[in-house]
Amino acid sequence: MSKPLQAIRGMNDILPEQTPLWRYFEKTVADLLDGYGYRQIRMPIVEFTELFKRSIGEVTDIVEKEMYTFADRNGDSLTLRPEGTASCVRAVMQHSLAGGGQVQKLWYQGPMFRHERPQKGRYRQFHQIGVETFNLAGPDVDAELIVLTWRLWKKLGISEHVKLELNSLGTSATRTVYREALVEYLQGCYDELDEDSQRRVLSNPLRVLDSKNPDTQALLMDAPQLEDYLDENSQTHFAGLRARLDAAGVPYVINPRLVRGLDYYSETVFEWVTDQLGAQGTVCAGGRYDGLVEQMGGRATPAVGFAMGIERLILMLETLGKIPEALSRQVDVYFCAFGEASELAALNLAERLRDELPQLRLQVNAGAGSFKSQFKKADKSGALYALILGDNELESNTVAVKPLRTDAEQQSVAWDVLSEHLRNNLCDDAALN
Structure with a gap:
């Protein structure tokens, strides 16, 4: 007998009994973003592979190991989008949406694709809602993005079960100086690092800070601290963000080892994490990427954004029993x-x-x-x-x-x-x- 047809591993059907909760969540987010003046943009699922190599970075895990890439009939290398920021930036550049200093506050939703080992809360086809702003350089918009997510958690009834972690990566110039100091330190204890961290010492040393290996984390206790390398403007920006979060009553902790997994981040980075989902604890994350538009061939454009994983937040609502009765x-x-x-x-x-x-x-x-x-x-x-x-x-x-x-x-x-x-x-x- 022929093998029964099934969905691809890690790419799941969302069944009729599940979709009411998805629609409730998506509508709650959409209504909230409408209330803050954000407009929806819809981008293609497939992009030229070069877009992600240029934006995410060729030596990241995503580009090296996780992307679904294939050649089409014209011989072009195409990729199923692994994240949404690069596609959104490409669309903004292509249609001159941020030309002349024009402010854009955008959001999108849809499936993303990464070839990872499927596990609870981590899939090969997963869904995100992303928010991106352009031509706003101050800490006020960084704070707005965080405050609106805090409002979302309260609307969903999960605010007591998430924690905000913050850090500043500084500018690319200050990060280059820090990178040299960090590499020098890591090379001094190279043999004691885990295998992944050894691979990253020269290619992407900041990611070593984010290692989940407890022995590596112990070695990092004496490593140079990024905050000691921030210039005055970066320090002022980060202080301004914290002051606004304090004024809005949003609790947070500073995590000096929070670096995020994508090369394009600078200045503010943040993650909303939970202890309700086991290993997959990050439910929303983002930060500032002022150099990305220029890196992709456009004019220097300040930008900041975030993305949230819908599957993880749906799972969290189910785990905590925060599903409105009417959805049943x-x-x-x-x-x-x-x-x-x-x-x-x-x-x-x-x-x-x-x-x-x-x-x-x-x-x-x-x-x-x-x-x-x-x-x-x-x-x-x-x-x-x-x-x-x-x-x-x-x-x-x-x-x-x-x-x-x-x-x-x-x-x-x-x-x-x-x-x-x-x-x-x-x-x-x-x-x-």
């Missing part, structure tokens, strides 16, 4: 009709209700069936109410409204006041709010 039901009202004439009337009434109550989730029974079978489907749908239309109701131009989740009595309601009756009762249940 498919519909608010289930319409049961018995007999041909009642089915025709139910169809007409249902469309009238949809006109008068646009937010109502109303399902009309399909496939006929006995009273018992229709009620079984109504209950399974999770609906709060069942509408019943049979010969008696048809004759009196009424509908029986039966509560399915409480012990309240069934009521007979005239057709012309049915929408008002549902509005009053469903608003009480927060279904139409």
